[in-house]
Amino acid sequence: MTDPVLALNGVTKSFGPIEILHGVDFALHPGEVHALIGENGAGKSTTMKILAGYLDPTGGQVTWQGKPVAFKGSDQAEDLGIIMIHQEFNLADHLSVDQNVFLGRELRRGLMLDHKAMRAQTAELLGQLQCRVDPGMPVNRISVPDKQMVEIAKALSRKARVLIMDEPTAVLTERETEVLFAQIERLRGEGVAILYTSHKLGEVKRIADRVTVLRDGTMVRSDLTADVSEDDMAAAMVGRELSDLFPQKTFQAAEPILEAQGITVPGVVHDASLTLHRGEVLGIGGLVGSGRTELAEAIAGLRPRSGTVRLKGQDLPGNDVAQAMRAGLVYLTEDRKGAGLLLDKSLRENLTLGQLDRFGSPLIDRKREETALDTAISDFAIRAPDRDMAVGDLSGGNQQKLLLAKTLLSDPQVVIIDEPTRGIDIGTKQQIYALIARLATEGRSIIVISSEMPELIGLASRVVVMHAGRIAGELVQGAVTEGNIVRLAMGMDGHEKDSAA
Amino acid sequence: MSMATTAPTRRPRVNLAMIAPVVALVVLVLIGMALNPNFLSYANITNVLARSAFIGIIAIGMTFVITAGGLDLSVGSMAAFVAGLMILVMNLLTDSMGGGLPVILLGVALALFAGLAAGFVNGILITRAGIEAFILTLGTMGIYRSLVTWLADGGTLSLGYEMRELYRPVYYGGILGISWPIIVFAVLAILGEITMRHTAFGRHCAAIGSNERVARYSSVAVLRVRLMTYVLLGTLVGIAVVMYVPRLGSASATTGLLWELEAIAAVIIGGTLLKGGFGRVWGTVVGVLILSLIGNLLNLTDFVSPYLNGAIQGVVIILAVVLQRNTGAAR
Numbered sequence: 001m002t003d004p005v006l007a008l009n010g011v012t013k014s015f016g017p018i019e020i021l022h023g024v025d026f027a028l029h030p031g032e033v034h035a036l037i038g039e040n041g042a043g044k045s046t047t048m049k050i051l052a053g054y055l056d057p058t059g060g061q062v063t064w065q066g067k068p069v070a071f072k073g074s075d076q077a078e079d080l081g082i083i084m085i086h087q088e089f090n091l092a093d094h095l096s097v098d099q100n101v102f103l104g105r106e107l108r109r110g111l112m113l114d115h116k117a118m119r120a121q122t123a124e125l126l127g128q129l130q131c132r133v134d135p136g137m138p139v140n141r142i143s144v145p146d147k148q149m150v151e152i153a154k155a156l157s158r159k160a161r162v163l164i165m166d167e168p169t170a171v172l173t174e175r176e177t178e179v180l181f182a183q184i185e186r187l188r189g190e191g192v193a194i195l196y197t198s199h200k201l202g203e204v205k206r207i208a209d210r211v212t213v214l215r216d217g218t219m220v221r222s223d224l225t226a227d228v229s230e231d232d233m234a235a236a237m238v239g240r241e242l243s244d245l246f247p248q249k250t251f252q253a254a255e256p257i258l259e260a261q262g263i264t265v266p267g268v269v270h271d272a273s274l275t276l277h278r279g280e281v282l283g284i285g286g287l288v289g290s291g292r293t294e295l296a297e298a299i300a301g302l303r304p305r306s307g308t309v310r311l312k313g314q315d316l317p318g319n320d321v322a323q324a325m326r327a328g329l330v331y332l333t334e335d336r337k338g339a340g341l342l343l344d345k346s347l348r349e350n351l352t353l354g355q356l357d358r359f360g361s362p363l364i365d366r367k368r369e370e371t372a373l374d375t376a377i378s379d380f381a382i383r384a385p386d387r388d389m390a391v392g393d394l395s396g397g398n399q400q401k402l403l404l405a406k407t408l409l410s411d412p413q414v415v416i417i418d419e420p421t422r423g424i425d426i427g428t429k430q431q432i433y434a435l436i437a438r439l440a441t442e443g444r445s446i447i448v449i450s451s452e453m454p455e456l457i458g459l460a461s462r463v464v465v466m467h468a469g470r471i472a473g474e475l476v477q478g479a480v481t482e483g484n485i486v487r488l489a490m491g492m493d494g495h496e497k498d499s500a501a
Numbered sequence: 502m503s504m505a506t507t508a509p510t511r512r513p514r515v516n517l518a519m520i521a522p523v524v525a526l527v528v529l530v531l532i533g534m535a536l537n538p539n540f541l542s543y544a545n546i547t548n549v550l551a552r553s554a555f556i557g558i559i560a561i562g563m564t565f566v567i568t569a570g571g572l573d574l575s576v577g578s579m580a581a582f583v584a585g586l587m588i589l590v591m592n593l594l595t596d597s598m599g600g601g602l603p604v605i606l607l608g609v610a611l612a613l614f615a616g617l618a619a620g621f622v623n624g625i626l627i628t629r630a631g632i633e634a635f636i637l638t639l640g641t642m643g644i645y646r647s648l649v650t651w652l653a654d655g656g657t658l659s660l661g662y663e664m665r666e667l668y669r670p671v672y673y674g675g676i677l678g679i680s681w682p683i684i685v686f687a688v689l690a691i692l693g694e695i696t697m698r699h700t701a702f703g704r705h706c707a708a709i710g711s712n713e714r715v716a717r718y719s720s721v722a723v724l725r726v727r728l729m730t731y732v733l734l735g736t737l738v739g740i741a742v743v744m745y746v747p748r749l750g751s752a753s754a755t756t757g758l759l760w761e762l763e764a765i766a767a768v769i770i771g772g773t774l775l776k777g778g779f780g781r782v783w784g785t786v787v788g789v790l791i792l793s794l795i796g797n798l799l800n801l802t803d804f805v806s807p808y809l810n811g812a813i814q815g816v817v818i819i820l821a822v823v824l825q826r827n828t829g830a831a832r
Contacts, residue, residue, distance in 0.1 A: 302718065322720040331718075339718045342711045344778060353708055354719035356701035363699045406719070 002029050003066060005193050006051060006082065006162050011060035013046050013217075016395070021046055021217045023060065028162055028193040033184060035196045035208035035225070039237055039453060043217040044197050045087075048164050051195065052084035053077030081161030085151050085168055093140040098122035100139055101154045125153040130179045144171045152180065156187075163187060164195045169203060170289065181207055199287055199490055201230040213237055234486050246458030247437035254278040257445050258329070258414050260299050262307035268294040270469045271307075276414065276445045281436060283460030284449045285485045291469040292449045293334055296416045300324050300331035311414060325354065328413035332403060334422060334449070336396070340403045343392030347384060347402060348373045350391050355409050376405035381431060397428030404435065415439060416447040421455065433459060453482040467491045521824055522771050522787040525817070529794045537801040545797070547680060551672070553793035554682035555580075558741040560764040560785045561693040562734030566634075567768050568697070568780030569730045570710035571627065574638040576738050577760035578645035579619045583742045584752035585649040587612040588658045595661050605668055612746075613739040619645070620735015624728035642761065650754040657753040665750040672747040682744045689737070693782040706730060710777020766814065767792055770821040791817065 004027035013021040021043045028034055028051075038044050049055040050062065053071030061068050064080060071077045074084070091100050098115075101122045107114040122135040131149040133142050139150065148171050155163055169177045184194060184207060198204055204211055205225060212222040213236040220236050221228075228236075258276040263269055269291040276282050286292050298305035301316065301324035309316045311327050324330070333339040341350050348369050352359055359368050376382065380401040384394055391399060400421070407415065420436065421429040436459055440446055450456050456463050463475045465488035472488040475481075486492075533540035559576050566573050591608040598604055623641055627634050652658060660668065675681050697703035705726045708716040717723050746752070769775055770791055771784025795814055799807040 321717070322722065325720045333718055338712075339714045342708055342715050342778075344711055345707070349704065349708075353704070353716070353721065356704055361701070363695070364701060364704065366699075 002031070004029050004063070005065055007063045008047070008050065008057070009061045009063060011047075011050060011057040011062065013043075013050060013055065014058045019058070019217070021050075021057075024214070024217075024219050026051075026212060026219065026222075028195055030161075030191045030193050031188055032209045033188055033194045033196055033207055035198070035204040035211040036214065037197065037199075037201070037204060037211060037233060037237060038214035039451070042214040042237070044214055045166065046217075047214065048084060048166055048195065048197070051077075051162075052082055052164050054084070078158070081159055082164070083155045083158050083160040083162070084164040085155050085166060087166040087170065089147050089151055091139045091147060091150060094138055096136050096138055097126075097133055097142065097150050098135040100150060101125065101135075101157055103154075105158075121157065122153065125156055126150075128156070129153060129183060145173065145176055148172060149176070152183070156183070160187070160192055162193045162195070165197065167197055167199065169198055169200060177203070201233050201490065201492075204233065205230055234483060237486070246454075247434050249281070249459075249461050250279075250437070250441055252279075254280070257312055258299075259310045260295075260307065261310075263295060263298050263309070264306045265291075265294050265298045265303055268469050269298060269305075272466070272469075272471050273307075274464055274471070276447060278445055279440050279443050280462070281440050281446045281448060281460045283456035283463035283480075284447060284466060285451075285453070285456050285463050286466035286472070286489045288451060290466040290489065292466050293418055294469075295466070296331055296418055296447065296449055300329060300416060302331065325410055325412070328410075329416075330407050330410060330412040330414070331416045332407040332418060332420070334418035336399055336403055336422075337392075341391050341399060341406075344390050346388050347377075347382070347391055347394075348387070350402060351376055351406050351409065354406065372409070376402070376409075380405045380435070395424075397424040400424055400428065400432065404432070408439075412444070414445045414447075416449070418449045419451065420448060421450075421452070453485055456480070456485060457482065465489050519772065522784055522791065522821070525770075526787050526791055526794070529791060529798065533794065533798050533801070536798070536804065540798070540801060543678075545801070547678075547683065549790075549793050549797045550683045550686070551680050553789050554686040555741045555745050556760055556763045556767065556792075557686045557786060557789040558689055558737050558744070559734070559760060560767040560789050561689055561782055562730075562737035563764045563768050564693065564697065564771070564773055564780045564782050564785045565703075565706055565730040566734050567765070567773055567775065568703075568710050568777055569706040569727050570713065570777030571634045571727060571730060572638065572765070573623060573634065573731060573734055574761050574765075575619075575623060575641040575645055576734065576764060577757040577762075578642045578649070579616065579735065579738050580742050580745070580757035580760060581649040581752055581754070582645040582652075583612050583615045583619065583739055584746050584756055585652045585658050586615055587742060587746060588660050588750075588752055589652055591664055592658075592661055595664055600661070600663050600667070602667070604664065608746075609743050612742045613736060616735045616737070616739020616742065617732055618735070620732045620738070621728070623735065624731030627731065628724040628728045646754065649752060649756065653753055655754070657751050660746065660750040665747070668747040668750070670747070672744060685740065685744060689740070690782060690786045697780060697782050702726065702729065707778055707780060710774070711779070763792060766818045770818060772821075775822065788821075 007027040008024050010023045010025060011021060012019060012023055024047060026047060036044050036047060046055065050057050053074040053076055056070070063069060092103060095103065098119045102118045107117050119135045126133055126135065126149065129149050129152060131146060133146045133150065139147065148168060152168065168180060172180060188194060196208055208225045210222065211225050211228060211233060213220045213233060215237060254277045256275050257278045261273050263272045272295050284292050294303060297303045299309050301319055301321040304319045311329050314327060316324050316327055316329065337343060351373055352369050356364060359365050373387065377384070382398050382401045382405070384398060391402060394402065417436065420432050436446055436448065448456065448459050457480050460480065461477060463480050463485060465472045465475065465485055467489055468491065472491065475484050539545055559580070563573065563576065587608050590611055591604055594604045594607060623638055626632050626637050671681055673680065675684065705716065705721050708721060709723055709726055713723055767788035768785050771781065771788035773780040773784060792814055795817065796810045799805055799810050
């Protein structure tokens with residue numbers, strides 16, 4: 001076998017006090033397609049970003065052609081021929097396709113840009129990808145799969161020696177995927193080293209020469225693809241023991257409290273229905289982008305929707321979050337910093353923002369607010385060095401606890417929690433799990449949306465799994481296993497197509 | 502691009518940007534006292550305060566608009582239009598009703614209503630039609646300015662002599678030696694500060710300006726609150742006009758020229774963040790006073806030509822924004 005062109009040796013990465021990569025060894029060889037797989041949060045993106053120079057490793061070494069290298073940012077890595085295709089597109093929306101392909105490396109003729117040559121070369125690249133987009137079209141007017149193709153064309157236009165692809169097929173149809181695979185095979189033939197990630201294990205089995213599995217920031221296994229089956233891969237991804245991280249489940253059958261029927265959000269959620277019972281913890285699983293968040297936001301009145309939502313027999317109007325909150329239904333966002341908390345405001349102002357009318361009218365009673373904050377700090381064990389500090393300075397775990405306190409301030413009957421423990425440490429996770437269990441024993445009903453399988457299994461007695469905007473299936477009690485969730489989430493079970501559980 | 506650096510640490514809230522406007526005001530007063538003994542005289546101080554009342558009343562409303570992440574460039578033209586309309590209607594009413602107090606009361610009511618309606622139009626188009634505040638109010642700025650020119654037929658609209666005499670005391674009169682514009686400005690400033698700091702409306706304005714998405718997810722009625730900021734501003738423009746018309750008794754195409762810029766400048770000098778999320782009415786009051794004192798000082802001294810008034814105000818505005826960027830806005 002050839003020597004690796006780009007490799008990680010014992011690389012660790014910490015964000016603040018939390019280490020999320022623990023000594024990863026990983027090598028990319030010329031002319032080899034190497035798949036990197038793992039659950040959400042396993043550390044795939046971080047690994048790729050370190051390889052492509054977007055992040056510095058905290059410990060360990062990155063080597064380029066056998067020699068240690070410390071990239072001064074992604075530009076330097078790109079100059080060496082390490083090109084990364086991001087999952088979120090890095091395209092300038094208002095520029096045309098060819099302007100994007102050549103962004104930063106525009107072709108010139110004298111002082112002027114050579115529009116003709118750039119357009120012609122772009123057309124040729126897109127032709128290779130059998131993509132029929134007009135190179136002069138602004139990017140914001142082309143479809144999502146076409147954007148992916150433009151990203152790939154952009155990568156192809158650079159002399160890539162290492163190509164890193166973060167779930168390139170997530171938004172592609174089967175036919176487009178075939179075209180992409182043909183290009184990958186061509187590049188492999190030309191000696192390019194390719195890193196490929198996908199949640200679709202069938203694709204991995206087909207295209208990759210070698211597969212490495214990451215779990216919780218640790219490399220669990222690395223084999224030639226020929227030696228492992230899809231089931232082996234799935235087992236390696238999820239094979240983790242559930243510790244006593246999770247509290248006892250206490251749910252007994254009770255009357256329904258929330259019934260969502262035929263919820264559709266154009267383009268993201270299609271005809272999804274679910275029922276939640278009093279005192280129940282219901283899980284919603286599925287990949288990122290499968291429509292989980294959009295479904296929850298539609299139910300909570302944060303998005304326009306069609307379909308009906310009934311809470312305790314009462315119809316809730318669509319797109320009216322205040323009405324849903326008054327009726328006793330709240331949603332805790334997964335986007336803590338973008339939609340959950342005002343990072344530049346104090347704890348008190350954040351806590352009471354949604355409930356100010358309860359703290360005096362016309363003037364807000366500052367004392368009552370402070371009392372509410374005292375209660376929240378002790379109930380939710382929020383550790384803040386200074387209660388007047390901006391919440392942006394709190395740790396992720398304490399921010400999450402504050403967000404929980406804020407969301408629960410209205411004393412809701414139904415709580416939808418989206419990614420309850422994203423980016424927080426294990427100790428705080430356990431506290432939050434205990435809190436969710438306590439809410440359920442108090443007779444409240446909870447929907448937990450999570451990408452972390454153990455979380456769903458540990459908390460929920462029933463799990464609804466989404467795939468591509470539809471409910472792919474429902475798992476109850478004994479059937480709630482990681483394998484079953486993964487299969488439904490990845491669309492591996494054949495019968496999910498139209499079975500709205 | 503290296504993202505491996507640690508998160509930037511935030512400085513505590515009490516910083517230079519918080520007290521800078523007050524320091525600047527004190528320095529200006531000290532300079533004034535040193536340069537001209539008449540500076541602190543009763544006549545000069547009341548003159549400065551009364552003249553700053555119009556801009557000040559408008560700037561109070563502007564503080565709410567900017568805090569909620571908006572902007573209104575139309576207030577100067579709006580003031581001219583409302584003033585022109587008020588004078589026109591009062592003259593017509595004098596002809597039919599024969600003048601007297603009822604005409605003045607109707608004129609005042611009309612000015613308040615016209616201001617409110619103009620603010621509502623701005624607000625509804627920004628929130629419901631989703632037009633960028635800058636562009637929309639740039640448009641209405643031109644519309645109102647041209648409407649008053651048209652109403653005045655290119656000239657000046659003047660209040661009838663009898664009405665003018667009757668209405669005059671609203672600007673020139675007062676109680677305990679303090680003229681009405683100053684009293685109205687002070688009362689509105691206090692109410693504004695209380696509204697900003699101690700009511701749900703003020704808190705919601707800051708939340709929307711800070712992060713509109715967070716506000717929406719927290720069930721704040723984002724569109725309604727933003728609409729209300731423009732309605733409030735329009736109403737305050739109406740009040741400013743009610744105080745302004747008795748001063749000269751006329752309105753023309755040049756009435757209220759550049760008031761919008763002075764009002765916005767006062768808000769920013771006072772420490773309200775231009776991009777929204779944090780605002781304080783007392784700061785705006787200080788900002789208004791700073792701008793008027795600069796002009797007054799230049800007139801009282803022959804140190805610097807009064808023609809450079811605009812230049813010095815410009816420097817102060819730029820300094821205020823630089824201070825903001827270096828301290829408060831690191832996020």
